[in-house]
Amino acid sequence: MAKIEVVMPQLGESLTEGTIIKWHKKPGEKVRKDETLLEISTDKVDSEIPSPASGVVTRLLFDEQKTVAVRTVIAEIDTDENAAVTTSVPKAAAPVPAQTAPTPVVTEARRSAPAPQATPVTGRFYSPLVLNIAREEGISMSDLERIPGTGEGGRVSKKDILAYAQSRGKSGAPSPAGAAPAPTGPSAPRIESSLKHVESGDLAKKYPSPEFEILQMSNILQKMSEHMIKSVQTSPHVYAVHECDMTKVDVLRRKHAAAFEKREGFKLTYMPFICDAVIKALKQYPLVNSSIEGDKIILKKFVNLGIAVASDTGLLVPVIKNADERNFVGLARSVNDLATRTRAKKLTPADIEGGTFTITNFGVFGTMVGIPIINQPQVAILGIGSAKKRPVVINDMIAIRTISYFTLSFDHRTIDGALGGSFLEAIVRHLENFDEQQVS
């Protein structure tokens, strides 16, 4: 017989405590090695903790919702499956050497997987007009590829696509896949539904049901609250807003969307374009990629790019490590990987650590201009507003361009308006002149 003590793991270097969200086993229940024993919530990440050994759970030392310092013993497992379940606190007489909290692997960190089996694109040529009609009629690239062409070499001519649009119009509504980008965008996650309803004596009197409902702030929300207050108190925030003409990026994204999705297995978004431009600008203005300690500035020689992702448990900022070493496709894969895992709650603690700069894309919720709060200990954060077609003046003519407003919030302890503005302008310049060769 051997008794194993389960301790609150340290899921990240800077973490000091964790909250027990849920026990998956009751005392007396058998557990297999690596089977989920409990769920904990730490600073920003909810994690399932696997059992370190097979046996019987003999004691659970803390209730759910309790916050416990790391390395504190929280449960005991007896490897002898016939072990008696103890209901009282064990005698401290025979201390088992405290396990040096090996950080349990929560979920296997998925590497940015190699591209799914690439399906060759048909290689068929589409004239500007045909693509234009497809866009207006909401015909997706995959639908377009299926239209029989009567033009030279099987090309889809104006007549072919118009005939298709007409026949489709008769047979029913356009396929949703072909619809123009949803104007509403993703809806905000319903965080309140993930929070526990609590009965709280005094508060319940002050805010009686059913007019009011009292919810327990999750660990993530409490941490967010702490961080945001701390950030505002630490950094004198300054904001700069630049207009970015996203027309070229939009055109490139649309142009390569179908081939990209076929090759990579996920949709091409604006984000890899923006990440790429940000990385280039950070290399140009390294002071933006720094932190402050006392009267010293710590310059980071690498770019760990944080991407704010809304999830239904709260805001998370997973980090693309060494983002400056990735090419465009690598960035796209990283962004997709992190976003997918954030929503599936499969982030590892390492995923959210060590960011040197953060991008937050509130434009997906329709926000035109936002002013984000810096993610400490970083010194700047970039906010992306919604990209919309707007009339703009180019060479004294009014043109329709896809415009987005970019906000840089920066820490005026080290970054002045000249640097902040130049940095932001560098991002805009990269995006407005995006090199197509990077995309393909």
Place this chain on the structure above:
Amino acid sequence: MKNPITYLEAISEGLREEMRRDKSVFLLGEDIGTYGGAFKVTKGFVEEFGEDRVIDTVLAEAAIIGAATGAAIVGMKPVAEMQFADFVTNGFNQLVNVTARYHYRNFIPVPLVVRLPFGAGLRGGPFHSVSPESWFFHIPGLKLVAPSTPFDAKGLIKSAIRDPNPVLYFEHKYLYRHIKGEIPAEEFVVPIGKADIKREGTDLSVITYSAGVHWSLEASELLSKEGVSVEVVDLRSLLPFDEEAILQSVRKTGKVLIVHEDTLTGGIGAEIAAVIGAKAFKYLDAPVERLAAPDTPVPYAPTLEEYFLPNAQKVARAIRRLAEY
């Protein structure tokens, strides 16, 4: 409407009406007086208007254009005739360096018209057949018109004379007596800078001018029997050209063939194609095509001249190719 008159008669009528209307209008050129002009455009003019207003000059185009420019500067409205457009090269310096830039330099208008009988198809060989419009297309300060019908020929010569700028009037020698048309009995002008849709269609646009209009109309008729609906845009004015009319037609059809008799490289068609590419790219369903003469002198040999010149059959072939694209 009047009985059909020829393209040449339409030019004569326009000239005569303007000379009757405005005493400051006068003509000068080689053999335009007693002889009535090499092509008889001014036949009978010296009898009606006298030698002071119909001036026979020496065989010196620089002198003709120079004198006409001087007269225009002091308020006259000279119409200078180049016997053949080919000879305008002798007056090139006057026209380009003096006439075209005079207003820029001195703020004084130069209301001069230079008539340029041009084009091949009459066995004139390399020195009496040239289409020189693109030489001047590149010169800021000039206006260029090239009518294709009697109506446009009369309406544009009148507008050219009334315009305060130097206007080069390209009259096609082949059209002189080959093309007839009815024109209104009453006074009319055709504005400079406005194209004319000579035939409406939906499948592709042929953009052309002067003799090209007639080849294109004939080709369009052939193609309509094959179920292809062709729109023929007659530019009429080359500089400035009617960009909006061009783009409107391109937006409607999505395919463009540009036709001109002048040689291909650096011709008017190149500029039109560039404008379409820049401003109507997303409306294009096929590459912008050009049909023009090959980059050679106009040949002497009749068989080679036929080979050299575009015609209705060649235009029809090009339209067919484009329609099938």
